[in-house]
Amino acid sequence: MTYSEQLRQKIETRKARTGVVGLGYVGLPLAVELAHAGFSVTGIDIDQAKVDSLNRGESYIQDIPTSVLKPLVKSGLIKATTDFAAVADLDTINICVPTPLRKTKDPDMSYIVSSCQSIAKHFHAGMLVILESTTYPGTTDELMLPMFERDDLKVGEHFFLCFSPERVDPGNEKFQTKNIPKVVGGITPECTEVGALFYRQSLDTVVPVGSTRVAEMVKLLENTFRMINIAMVNEIALMCDRMEINVWEVIDAAATKPFGYMPFYPGPGLGGHCIPIDPFYLSWKTKQAGIEARFIELAGYINGQMPLFVVDKVQNALNDAAKPVKGSHIHVMGVAYKRDIDDMRESPALDVMMLLMKRGAKLTYSDPHVPHLRLEGGDLTALPEDTAAAADCTVIITDHSTFDYRGLLERAPLIVDTRNALKGYSSAKIVRL
Numbered sequence: 001m002t003y004s005e006q007l008r009q010k011i012e013t014r015k016a017r018t019g020v021v022g023l024g025y026v027g028l029p030l031a032v033e034l035a036h037a038g039f040s041v042t043g044i045d046i047d048q049a050k051v052d053s054l055n056r057g058e059s060y061i062q063d064i065p066t067s068v069l070k071p072l073v074k075s076g077l078i079k080a081t082t083d084f085a086a087v088a089d090l091d092t093i094n095i096c097v098p099t100p101l102r103k104t105k106d107p108d109m110s111y112i113v114s115s116c117q118s119i120a121k122h123f124h125a126g127m128l129v130i131l132e133s134t135t136y137p138g139t140t141d142e143l144m145l146p147m148f149e150r151d152d153l154k155v156g157e158h159f160f161l162c163f164s165p166e167r168v169d170p171g172n173e174k175f176q177t178k179n180i181p182k183v184v185g186g187i188t189p190e191c192t193e194v195g196a197l198f199y200r201q202s203l204d205t206v207v208p209v210g211s212t213r214v215a216e217m218v219k220l221l222e223n224t225f226r227m228i229n230i231a232m233v234n235e236i237a238l239m240c241d242r243m244e245i246n247v248w249e250v251i252d253a254a255a256t257k258p259f260g261y262m263p264f265y266p267g268p269g270l271g272g273h274c275i276p277i278d279p280f281y282l283s284w285k286t287k288q289a290g291i292e293a294r295f296i297e298l299a300g301y302i303n304g305q306m307p308l309f310v311v312d313k314v315q316n317a318l319n320d321a322a323k324p325v326k327g328s329h330i331h332v333m334g335v336a337y338k339r340d341i342d343d344m345r346e347s348p349a350l351d352v353m354m355l356l357m358k359r360g361a362k363l364t365y366s367d368p369h370v371p372h373l374r375l376e377g378g379d380l381t382a383l384p385e386d387t388a389a390a391a392d393c394t395v396i397i398t399d400h401s402t403f404d405y406r407g408l409l410e411r412a413p414l415i416v417d418t419r420n421a422l423k424g425y426s427s428a429k430i431v432r433l
């Protein structure tokens with residue numbers, strides 16, 4: 001039997017020993033789906049605290065309840081380690097490590113490189129390796145392949161290498177790892193087929209594509225589309241503000257068009273690990289090919305202005321109430337980067353709060369998902385929602401669904417609403433974005 005035939009057989013009989021490197025927002029849900037499909041899963045992470053927590057069956061990811069994880073750990077289907085020697089016993093590996101930006105907005109490939117170096121030490125014939133971290137086109141064939149291929153280990157023959165973008169949307173109750181279609185592209189057609197077969201065992205829909213570069217570009221197209229459309233609607237919001245038009249009403253009415261329009265919404269700025277970051281992986285790569293990604297740069301600029309716009313709105317609202325921002329008490333509702341999640345990465349709340357602090361405001365916040373907040377000017381602890389009653393102005397940055405908006409409207413003297421969370425309410429207290 002060829003290596004491909006052996007591996008296919010192991011995958012189809014669920015005897016393949018699977019591994020997930022990087023057990024965060026992407027890796028842990030994937031490990032759970034693999035285990036649900038009947039595979040034994042070894043998670044590898046350099047974070048000892050995550051490994052220990054997983055081995056106790058305790059989840060640290062909001063989308064995975066402990067009640068789901070614990071039985072899988074108890075039955076031995078999932079275990080975790082910090083030791084890459086475990087790779088020697090694995091047949092498949094999905095790599096889900098971070099891909100942040102450096103301060104210069106260049107890709108930080110250090111996590112991919114270091115995890116691949118660690119895997120390569122224990123790598124063996126017959127393995128399937130799939131990169132899931134979002135990255136620039138060419139990462140899998142230019143950067144990863146040379147780390148694994150040798151004279152006696154040929155890709156597509158002795159081992160199989162793919163890229164498959166992760167599209168998970170934390171906090172989304174309708175679409176999760178299992179039912180989000182999975183795009184996968186291999187270095188060779190054989191790699192694509194083995195990769196697609198692997199995902200078909202645990203996920204509902206698999207979409208094979210012609211190469212790793214196509215698969216890499218799919219993710220960047222999706223996230224660049226989102227980033228640019230958000231920037232466009234943010235700019236429309238700035239225009240509407242100047243012309244005293246309610247942008248939210250405009251968007252809702254436009255969204256009644258049954259074709260050719262898709263609503264995007266303005267807000268206090270981009271947040272999260274994907275939309276503010278991924279398009280810059282693309283612009284960095286295309287620059288090398290002599291193409292300036294002008295839409296991306298412009299969208300980055302416009303989205304980057306939004307926290308300042310919100311702070312100016314707050315300052316103007318306070319001025320209208322004859323209160324200077326300096327010394328005013330401003331209460332922030334919601335600091336996570338989006339509704340109903342606990343992720344603070346790149347959250348625009350951090351920028352808004354820092355800017356308000358620099359203008360001399362005294363800050364408090366409420367967020368049921370974020371009990372403590374680390375800011376340059378000092379750490380804050382979440383306070384009850386009724387703190388808004390004592391504040392000069394309340395700013396809604398993240399519209400968590402558990403907030404009591406009616407109560408807020410009753411008790412707060414002044415509210416700047418950056419998310420249209422108070423849709424349907426009409427009051428002179430409300431200043432909308």
Ligand SMILES: NC(=O)c1ccc[n+]([C@@H]2O[C@H](COP(=O)([O-])OP(=O)(O)OC[C@H]3O[C@@H](n4cnc5c(N)ncnc54)[C@H](O)[C@@H]3O)[C@@H](O)[C@H]2O)c1
Pocket residue numbers: 021022023024025026027044045046047050096097098099111114115132133134135166167168169170273274
């Ligand atoms: N979070 C999302 O919503 C989301 C959605 C789609 C795609 N992605 C992409 O998926 C990738 C992972 O994102 P995430 O949100 O899961 O990140 P995360 O920070 O939640 O998890 C990454 C994990 O990798 C571990 N790690 C770092 N270096 C390692 C190494 N050398 N070896 C082993 N483990 C290592 C970290 O300790 C961490 O537990 C990123 O490329 C991201 O852009 C994320």
